[in-house]
Amino acid sequence: MSVSSLQHEELVQLLEVLCEDRLDRQQAARLEELVLGDPEARTLYLEYISLHGTLYWDAARGGVEESELELRVSDVAVASPVTATRGDRRRARAVVAAAAAAVLLVAVGLAMWPSAAPRGSGIVDTDPNRPNRPNRPDGPAVVDGGNGSKVLVDPAPRQPASIVAAPGRQLSNKVTPGSTAKGAVAVPEITSPNPPSTGIRPREGSLAGIVGFVDDRVANGWQDNEMTASEVASDSEWLRRVYLDIVGHIPPANDVIAFLKDRRAEKRAEVIDRLLDDTDYIRHSSTVWSNLLVGRGARREVNRGALEKFLRESFARNRPWNEVVGELVAARGRNDENGATNFLLAHLNNDATPATAITARLFLGTRVQCTQCHNHPFNNSRQQQFHGLSAFFKSTRAAAVGGSEAFELISEPFDGAAYYEDRQGVLHMAPARLAGQRVDLKGVENPRAELARLMTGGSDPRLARAMVNRTWARLLGHGFTSPVDDMGPHNPPSHPEVLDRLAREFVASGFDVKQLVRWICSTRAYGLTSRMTAENTLDDPATGGQPLFSRVYTKPMSVEQLYDSLLVATQADRITASDWESVAANRRRWQSQFVYSFETDENDEAVNFDGTITQAMMMMNGPLIREALSLQPGSYFHQVVHERGSDVDRVKRLCLSALGRYPSSAEMKAIGEMLPLRPTAQARQTPASGPLAEGLEDVFWAYLNSSEFITVP
C-alpha cells in the first residue's frame, strides 16, 4: 500500500504538469512507465484526463447538459459540421453549444448562478416556438454565414464571477461592537437567489452556506446572552493561530511579513487553503491523532512509526474519516506491516477494557468506562452497553511474531458475547451490541470488522458528531460539550444546531476532514481575537459555563507544537542538518522528558507541561535553545546578526520570528534602553558583535521563553 500511494502521489504530480502542458521528455517517460505498470494508475490517468477535458469542454459551454441540447439540436446542428473547416478555431463543440443556444437560450438562472448547482434543471427553455430571450451581451448568437449556412458565433460564454460571498470577506469584516448579530445575518443571505423550480438547494454543502449558518447561530447565542463579541483578531494573531492549528508550528518570519503586507480581503481564506495543502498539515494531523490513539509514551507492542505512517498516508490522501476509523477498528496483521493495528495493540491490557473505552470515547464521543462496573447514575447507559461493546473486542489478541520485534493483532472466532458479574455477584452474558442493536457474532471471522461496519456505515451519527466536536474544540479552544468526548444525553451541547449541521455536512461531504477544518477555520468565531473585552468576560467556559464563542479561547501549545515552533523560530535544525526521521526522533526524545504514563482503564497520560518550573528549566537550559542561540552559520540568529540592516530591524526580525508580530513600542523602548543599539548607517556596514550580539541573544531568549510564545492565541 505504501508503495502504491507514493506512486499515486508521483503520478498525480506528473498529471498536474501534463495538464499545464509542461511535461518534458523525461517526465513523459516516467508517466508512461507508471501508467503502463499498473491498471490502477491507468484508471487514475483516465480520471484525471477526463476531469481536465471536461473542465475544458464545459467551461466554454457554460455547463449546458447534453441531454438538454439534444432535444432541440437538429435544426441547426445539421448544417454546421459540414461547414466546419480545418482552420476553424471555434471547433465542433462550439457548434453544439451554439446550436443549443440558438434554440434554448439558457435563461436567467445560469447566468446568475455560480456554475454547477442548477445544471440539468428545469430552467432551460425547450419550446422552439418561443422567441429567443432578448440578446444579452454575453449570450451566444446565430449569424447568417452568407452562403446559406448558419454560422454560429460563440462569444465564449463565461460564467460571471461568482456571487457567493467570499469567506475571506466575512473574516476580514471589522466587527464593531453592537453590530455583530446583524452582520452575521446579512452575510449568508447574499449568497444566492433560490434556483427556479429545481429542488436543488445549492447552499447545502457550499462553504459560504455552511459558514453563514454557523455564524448566524453563534451570533444568536451572543444576542441571547446580551453579549458583544470580541474584535476580529489582528492579522498576526490570526496567522499564528491558524499556523499552529493546521500545520502545528508558528509561521516563519517571512510568511508573517508577507501576510501583514497583503491587503486583499481573501488573504485569510487563501492561507487556510495553502496550509491545508502543506505537508506539515499531514504531519501535524498524524501527530495529533497518534497521540490520541496510542498516547505519547512508548509501549512494547506499539510500533509508533508504522502507525504514524498509516496516519500520514491517510491524511495525505485526505481519506474519508469513516474509512480511516473503520480500518483502525478492524485492523489485523503485523504491526510493522499494517500500521493501523497499533491502535488496538496499545489497549489490549486489562482484558481489553481500554480498547472498548477508548474506541467509544474517541470515535463515538461516548464514555462507557464507568458503566463497566455499575449502571450510570445519571444517564441511561448500562453495564450491558459497555459489555455489549466490549464483546466485539473479546477475541482480539496480541501475539509476538517470532524472530522479530513485531506483534500481530489477531481476531479469533468466539461465541459472540461478553460475560460479567454485577455488583451482587450475578453472572450476566452481554451479547455484542452497538447503539442498542444486537449483533450475532457467532462464527464471524473478525468481529471487529462487523463493529467497524456498524460504526462507520452512516446509520450511527455519533462518528461524525464526535469528530466535528473534537475538531471544533481543537480549533476554537473549547468543544460544544465538556469534556469533548462525553456527548451523551446527560451532557447537551452548547450549540446543538451548529453541531448537527456540521455533522450532517461532514457526512454529506464523504467525511472530508480537510473540508471540516476549512469550514470551522472560515467561521467568524474562529477569526475573532482571544482577548476578552469588558462585555464578554462572562464567556469563559474554563470556569464551568457554556461556551459562547464570542472570542477564541487560548490553548497551550502541545509539546510537539512547541518543539516544531522552536525549530521554525530559530532554524536550529539547519545547524544539525538532518533528515526527517532523525528530526522526528529528536522531537520524541525531547518530549519524553515531559510525559509520564499510567496503565489505567484509559491508559491515561500526564503531560508535565504547563508552564511549570520544570518546563521552564528545560526550555531555558536545554541543548535545543543553546544551539538555537549559538552564532553558528545557518541558524536564524546568525542570519539576523549578520544581515544588512539597522539594529532596530534586527530586534524586529527576532520578534517576528518568535512571536509573529512586530515589537510593541513599549518593548522597543525597553530594549533600546538595555542594548547599545548603533546608528543606522554604522549598523548597515557591520554585523552586530560583542555586547550588542549578546544583548540580542538575551532579547531572543526572552521572547522564546515568554508565555506568549507557548500559547496558541
Next chain:
Amino acid sequence: MGSLLVTEVRITSESSADGSDAGTTMAAPRDEFIKLFTRYQRRVFLYILSQVPNPVDAEEIHQEANVIIWRKFDHFELGTNFLAWSCQIANYEVLKYRERKRRDRHLFSDEFVRQVASDAVEQADELEQRRQHLAVCLSKLRSNDLELIQQRYSAGESGKSVAELIGRPINSVYQSLSRIRRTLLECVNRQIRAQATP
C-alpha cells in the same frame, strides 16, 4: 492508413446543408443520428484527449473526426454502439496526427496510446458518471477557486496566461490550479463512493 479512409468517404449529406429537408424520409434516422452525435461529442473528445493530452490539439483532431463521422453517417447502423464507432474514426485521426507530429515534441509511445485508448473505451461509462458528479463538486468550490478554474479553462487560456492576466506569480497559480483539480478529483471519488454505499 487514415488518408485511405478519407478518400473512401462518400459525401452524402450535402443536401441537408441548409437544414431545409427536415420533413423528408431521411429525417427519422438522421434525427436519431444527430441525437447520438450530440450526446457523444464530449466522450469522443475525451477519448482523443486521453491519447493526445493537449486539449487544443485534441480539439483539432476531434473536429477532423467530426467531419468524417458526419460524412459517414449513413454507414452507421442505428442500434449499434455509436461511441465505439465514433472512437474508431477518431482513432484514425489520432494516428494521422501522430504521424504528422512524429518528429515533434514529446509524444507518448505507441504502446501507451494503444493501452489507454482501449481502457478509455472500456471505462467510458464510469468516466461519464464522474462527469456528472463533477458538476456537484464544482458547486462546492470556494468562489475564488471556481473563478480561477473557470478562467483557466475558458477558451484559449492556460495556467500561464491566467497568471499574467491576474498578476499572480505563475508557480502560485500552478499550485492553486493543482490544488483545485485535486480537490475536484477527491470530491468526485467521494461522491462515487457515497453513491456506492448509500
